[in-house]
Amino acid sequence: MTVVGPGPRIAAIGMASWDTLIVVDRFPSSGTYAEVRETIAMPGGTTANMAAALARLGARVTLRAVVGDDAPGEALRAEMSALGVEVAGLTSHPQQPTDASTIIVSTTPPDRTIFWHRGAQLVKGDRLDISALFDHDLVVLDVADIPLLRFLTDLPAHTRPDTRLLGTMTYLVEPGSADALDIALRFDTLVGNERQYALLTGQPAGGTALDTIRERLPGANLRTAILTRGADGCRIVTRDEEWALPAFPVDVVDPTGAGDAFAAGIAWGMALRWPWPETARLANAAGALATRRLGAQSSQPSMAEVVDLLSRSLAP
Numbered sequence: 001m002t003v004v005g006p007g008p009r010i011a012a013i014g015m016a017s018w019d020t021l022i023v024v025d026r027f028p029s030s031g032t033y034a035e036v037r038e039t040i041a042m043p044g045g046t047t048a049n050m051a052a053a054l055a056r057l058g059a060r061v062t063l064r065a066v067v068g069d070d071a072p073g074e075a076l077r078a079e080m081s082a083l084g085v086e087v088a089g090l091t092s093h094p095q096q097p098t099d100a101s102t103i104i105v106s107t108t109p110p111d112r113t114i115f116w117h118r119g120a121q122l123v124k125g126d127r128l129d130i131s132a133l134f135d136h137d138l139v140v141l142d143v144a145d146i147p148l149l150r151f152l153t154d155l156p157a158h159t160r161p162d163t164r165l166l167g168t169m170t171y172l173v174e175p176g177s178a179d180a181l182d183i184a185l186r187f188d189t190l191v192g193n194e195r196q197y198a199l200l201t202g203q204p205a206g207g208t209a210l211d212t213i214r215e216r217l218p219g220a221n222l223r224t225a226i227l228t229r230g231a232d233g234c235r236i237v238t239r240d241e242e243w244a245l246p247a248f249p250v251d252v253v254d255p256t257g258a259g260d261a262f263a264a265g266i267a268w269g270m271a272l273r274w275p276w277p278e279t280a281r282l283a284n285a286a287g288a289l290a291t292r293r294l295g296a297q298s299s300q301p302s303m304a305e306v307v308d309l310l311s312r313s314l315a316p
Contacts, residue, residue, distance in 0.1 A: 006060070010054055010137060010267055011064065011136040012051040013064045013143060016045040016090060017099040017119070018043065018075070019042055019100070020039065021042070022105065023105045024107070027106045042298060044103075049264075051085045052300055056083065061086065062133065064122070066093050068092065069092040073098040077090050089133075091126075092120075099116075099119035110254060122145060134163040136271075144171040146171075146177045156221075164188045165186070165187045165189075166190075167184060168191055173192075184213075185221060190226065191263050217238070228259060231247050233246040233280075234284060247287075249288075250291055254299075258291050261289070268283075289305055
């Protein structure tokens with residue numbers, strides 16, 4: 001893989017949060033206890049994680065989200081800015097705290113459970129510079145407010161048909177909306193895991209759910225559906241083609257943020273119009289490397305690290 005020239009311009013619209021990680025020796029069974037090994041606070045939120053990952057890869061990223069007028073909000077703004085993310089659109093909400101998550105991370109086995117403290121977030125009616133945001137090479141929509149997501153996914157068909165949308169399903173399917181599938185079909189590319197595709201389609205997880213989406217591609221704006229499969233890599237389907245790409249084996253410390261790093265890799269390749277197999281290999285590498293240390297952003301890789309992993313995987 002050769003990376004030359006400036007990175008793509010990508011707008012990421014959605015969620016910014018403050019994470020508190022509580023590291024335990026193991027997940028306790030009901031009625032027992034676990035020992036707390038470490039507690040760490042750092043920036044998080046799915047969209048902010050993707051923005052950070054893209055900035056580390058070399059993209060020029062604009063983050064549009066809302067934080068509270070509080071210390072976590074200011075810290076999050078400062079850390080995003082230090083990564084090179086454009087944060088002029090990271091506005092403050094004076095009446096709400098910054099969105100937050102408490103994340104329990106187990107060392108044996110390496111896994112995590114997230115407790116979400118809902119805080120400030122973008123909603124329909126908030127001011128958005130649509131013209132500037134939709135003028136990027138790619139727009140990532142990771143919005144929790146369904147009315148706003150519905151509005152944003154409908155805009156390109158009427159005002160900016162050249163805008164390309166990458167959609168995630170974290171908030172689209174939980175708690176879900178009656179028209180979630182219709183919204184999903186408005187993206188250019190959709191990324192999600194097996195459980196999310198199952199919830200979106202009402203079909204069993206795995207191939208059946210993804211095949212249901214594939215059957216809806218003719219006549220829809222959606223061109224590509226990507227299924228993340230953790231240690232099994234990913235599967236990509238278009239109307240006429242399909243690829244299955246293996247994961248890269250790594251020693252996992254914390255899977256928090258790995259899916260966001262994967263989505264960032266997809267956004268990079270999509271923005272530069274790379275072939276899907278090459279894009280997926282970069283995304284798989286970014287997602288694997290993002291599990292090396294604690295936290296959603298602390299281990300997100302640089303492009304040099306991704307290229308090194310890809311090169312080593314091709315070595316005889």
